[in-house]
Amino acid sequence: MKHLRLSLIGFGVVGQGLAELLVSKQDLIKQRFGLEVSLVSVANARHGYIYKEAGLDIPTLLELAASQRPLTDHPGVKRWQHTLDGLRATDADVVAEATATNLRDAEPGMSHIRTALTQGMHVITANKGPIALAAKELLALAQQHGVQLRMEATVMAGTPVLSLLREGMAGARVRSLRGILNGTTNYILSAMASGREYAEVLAEAQAQGYAEADPTTDVEGYDVVAKTLILAALAWGHTLKPEQVLRQGITTISKKQVHDAMHEGKRIKLIASLGVVSDVGEAPLEARVEPLVLPLSDPLACVDGVLNAITFQTDTLSQVTIIGPGAGRLETGQGLLSDLLAIAATLK
Amino acid sequence: MKHLRLSLIGFGVVGQGLAELLVSKQDLIKQRFGLEVSLVSVANARHGYIYKEAGLDIPTLLELAASQRPLTDHPGVKRWQHTLDGLRATDADVVAEATATNLRDAEPGMSHIRTALTQGMHVITANKGPIALAAKELLALAQQHGVQLRMEATVMAGTPVLSLLREGMAGARVRSLRGILNGTTNYILSAMASGREYAEVLAEAQAQGYAEADPTTDVEGYDVVAKTLILAALAWGHTLKPEQVLRQGITTISKKQVHDAMHEGKRIKLIASLGVVSDVGEAPLEARVEPLVLPLSDPLACVDGVLNAITFQTDTLSQVTIIGPGAGRLETGQGLLSDLLAIAATLK
Numbered sequence: 001m002k003h004l005r006l007s008l009i010g011f012g013v014v015g016q017g018l019a020e021l022l023v024s025k026q027d028l029i030k031q032r033f034g035l036e037v038s039l040v041s042v043a044n045a046r047h048g049y050i051y052k053e054a055g056l057d058i059p060t061l062l063e064l065a066a067s068q069r070p071l072t073d074h075p076g077v078k079r080w081q082h083t084l085d086g087l088r089a090t091d092a093d094v095v096a097e098a099t100a101t102n103l104r105d106a107e108p109g110m111s112h113i114r115t116a117l118t119q120g121m122h123v124i125t126a127n128k129g130p131i132a133l134a135a136k137e138l139l140a141l142a143q144q145h146g147v148q149l150r151m152e153a154t155v156m157a158g159t160p161v162l163s164l165l166r167e168g169m170a171g172a173r174v175r176s177l178r179g180i181l182n183g184t185t186n187y188i189l190s191a192m193a194s195g196r197e198y199a200e201v202l203a204e205a206q207a208q209g210y211a212e213a214d215p216t217t218d219v220e221g222y223d224v225v226a227k228t229l230i231l232a233a234l235a236w237g238h239t240l241k242p243e244q245v246l247r248q249g250i251t252t253i254s255k256k257q258v259h260d261a262m263h264e265g266k267r268i269k270l271i272a273s274l275g276v277v278s279d280v281g282e283a284p285l286e287a288r289v290e291p292l293v294l295p296l297s298d299p300l301a302c303v304d305g306v307l308n309a310i311t312f313q314t315d316t317l318s319q320v321t322i323i324g325p326g327a328g329r330l331e332t333g334q335g336l337l338s339d340l341l342a343i344a345a346t347l348k
Numbered sequence: 349m350k351h352l353r354l355s356l357i358g359f360g361v362v363g364q365g366l367a368e369l370l371v372s373k374q375d376l377i378k379q380r381f382g383l384e385v386s387l388v389s390v391a392n393a394r395h396g397y398i399y400k401e402a403g404l405d406i407p408t409l410l411e412l413a414a415s416q417r418p419l420t421d422h423p424g425v426k427r428w429q430h431t432l433d434g435l436r437a438t439d440a441d442v443v444a445e446a447t448a449t450n451l452r453d454a455e456p457g458m459s460h461i462r463t464a465l466t467q468g469m470h471v472i473t474a475n476k477g478p479i480a481l482a483a484k485e486l487l488a489l490a491q492q493h494g495v496q497l498r499m500e501a502t503v504m505a506g507t508p509v510l511s512l513l514r515e516g517m518a519g520a521r522v523r524s525l526r527g528i529l530n531g532t533t534n535y536i537l538s539a540m541a542s543g544r545e546y547a548e549v550l551a552e553a554q555a556q557g558y559a560e561a562d563p564t565t566d567v568e569g570y571d572v573v574a575k576t577l578i579l580a581a582l583a584w585g586h587t588l589k590p591e592q593v594l595r596q597g598i599t600t601i602s603k604k605q606v607h608d609a610m611h612e613g614k615r616i617k618l619i620a621s622l623g624v625v626s627d628v629g630e631a632p633l634e635a636r637v638e639p640l641v642l643p644l645s646d647p648l649a650c651v652d653g654v655l656n657a658i659t660f661q662t663d664t665l666s667q668v669t670i671i672g673p674g675a676g677r678l679e680t681g682q683g684l685l686s687d688l689l690a691i692a693a694t695l696k
Contacts, residue, residue, distance in 0.1 A: 021664065025519055033518070152516075158665050160516025168500075168508025168516060170381070170689040171373055172682055299671060302650060307667075316369065316682035317506050317672055319655075323647060324668035334520055334664035341518040346694065 049086025153335025365681030397434025501683025
């Protein structure tokens with residue numbers, strides 16, 4: 001039986017999702033993967049970083065979080081006010097970074113990931129900011145320190161898009177890709193396809209928790225831009241800046257436009273696309289995020305509601321499409337879990 | 349730079365597909381994976397097993413095959429009449445088994461794989477027979493000898509279905525799956541959807557090389573049964589016998605049935621399905637291969653022509669669908685290549 005010590009930074013929806021899976025899947029992980037995981041540290045912004053050499057009790061942590069009590073109420077823990085201090089003072093095999101995404105400077109996730117890698121700890125993350133802004137730099141840092149950095153949960157939650165790209169299709173050269181990468185906007189456009197107005201559907205999505213109070217990040221396409229940057233880095237090893245992505249949101253799409261498209265047997269979707277413009281030199285990529293009118297013969301046209309999808313065009317596999325959930329607590333936790341198991345498979 | 353010595357058993361369409369990729373992707377494999385592959389042995393049924401310590405010249409082998417000359421014309425090789433003798437007398441890091449599928453007793457592939465694993469060589473295979481009939485036994489044999497057995501190319505060619513199942517969704521529990529797993533029958537049913545008769549489309553598919561002269565294996569569903577057995581073994585660790593799969597082919601589907609389905613906005617597809625019947629004990633699986641009438645809202649309904657697809661239902665990811673090529677020389681070679689790179693990643 002292998003034993004893996006995990007540190008979990010960020011104990012919001014995503015961090016708690018992973019923690020829940022570590023409990024509910026404890027037996028499966030032992031039986032199928034010969035692995036025992038002990039959670040040795042947890043941090044959140046409000047209560048700081050707690051550590052227990054012998055392992056924290058996950059049900060206790062989930063209960064504390066559910067009842068809004070400080071994580072420091074967990075018995076027998078050492079505590080640091082600042083996560084970086086705790087990370088530097090303690091040790092783990094793998095750090096799971098699950099703090100909130102910040103697309104401006106990627107903090108505090110960026111510092112957490114850099115610190116963990118530099119100390120020789122593997123990192124798995126669901127945080128789009130650091131990967132969107134600095135995937136190449138962080139992957140190089142990981143390599144330099146002989147550890148792995150995995151980020152399945154940053155694109156389409158636990159739907160295994162990035163493992164498909166990096167491992168499943170290893171050796172294939174991606175020519176281009178197109179995707180529906182945001183659940184909120186796809187939910188809105190799908191609902192508009194049944195004849196409703198944008199504002200009405202948005203209000204409903206906000207009431208149901210599918211859209212945030214300030215929906216700008218989703219509806220203006222910024223979230224999809226971040227995922228597009230991640231895909232550019234992982235499929236082509238190419239660092240794009242956000243402003244290099246042509247971006248148009250869905251806020252100006254009218255009920256009439258959606259209706260007219262339906263009438264022609266088509267669908268309007270918010271599509272991210274990436275493609276090689278030229279094979280000369282360090283191949284420049286064209287990156288776009290925009291609403292497009294798709295015929296029903298397009299595999300992306302029928303992807304509705306909160307489902308997301310990506311179609312890859314490669315040299316050996318003409319066209320490969322993967323469709324799956326794009327968000328959710330356990331769905332995102334699953335992405336972190338598969339990354340954790342991939343790293344565990346390489347440990348002695 | 350890592351160096352990997354490969355033995356290739358079977359030099360027909362699939363084996364040559366892998367060989368071609370090893371040449372055309374030599375630079376990519378070096379740059380992205382830090383790997384040099386040398387092909388040290390090749391075997392086919394007609395000319396036996398040839399070996400060259402310093403590595404064979406792949407373009408020479410492809411030329412010999414193209415001009416129907418014996419592989420033994422390659423300069424400077426040692427030769428064995430029987431592949432098993434050659435395998436036992438020589439060494440490689442990885443054996444690629446790419447002989448023709450035999451669903452009765454899985455030979456000669458079964459003996460090739462057993463021999464290679466027993467000698468401590470990793471095995472990658474595109475041969476459905478041994479995996480369909482004995483996946484569990486062969487995986488146990490691999491584990492016993494501390495080596496890996498990978499078989500991406502046995503289901504949907506290089507479309508990364510099995511890596512998605514084993515690694516991409518690691519930790520998720522598959523509840524059920526449904527798939528379109530045979531290109532020939534999907535091509536025929538897609539063509540019938542435009543108003544043509546079964547016999548006419550079959551004849552055309554045979555003329556174009558999509559269907560074999562004796563199409564029984566495809567049109568009666570035996571090929572899909574084999575893939576269903578493979579998925580049962582890899583998703584549930586469950587060994588099913590071919591006769592435990594309810595099987596119905598497409599030979600009795602009439603133009604009228606296809607037309608009537610179209611008229612109701614539906615499509616007829618040959619669907620493989622696997623699902624857990626009961627959670628008690630070693631969960632018995634229900635396995636079926638049969639033509640089904642699907643509504644257009646089903647993600648499999650729109651998968652046409654030679655494309656194949658699988659939808660997995662799991663506990664953490666409600667529904668994940670992957671669509672891609674199901675056959676082809678380079679497509680199948682790609683499946684062997686991704687397996688080779690996965691094994692290389694674990695070598696020191």
